[in-house]
Amino acid sequence: MIENYRNISTPFLFLDYTAFDVGYQPTGLDFPSPGLLRNMNTIASFNNIDKELLDTCGRLILESIKNGDCLKNPSLLTSFLLLTYADLKKYCFIIGLDSLPSPPPVHSLIDLLVVWILF
Secondary structure, three states, X not given: OHHHHOOOOOXXXXXXXXXXXXXXXXXXXXXXXXXXXXXXXXXXXXXXXXXXXXXXXXXXXXXXXXXXXXHHOHHHHHOEEEEEEEEOOOOEEEEEEEOOOOOOOOOOHXXXXXXXXXX
């Protein structure tokens, strides 16, 4: 099992300085998780996000499964869409994450972010 090869206390998705390096080459058991971050200026724009964008991201993952591209590049299965809105005057942060669901007992990135924001 892969748990035997990694430290259980490390998160499944970890963002550090290499997350922004387009030329990053994975080492060991890690691999890139390509994603799209879309920050909204107003809560109304966050709530009224174009559903076509969500559908497009889902279709890209599904197509990589159907045509076998994910077998050559498994990181295509971990792609995500991160929608954010931050009201800096009221310290209100809203995060929406669209990705493939993980099997239990894996915690979602939103759970980890909520815990991080609360503390």
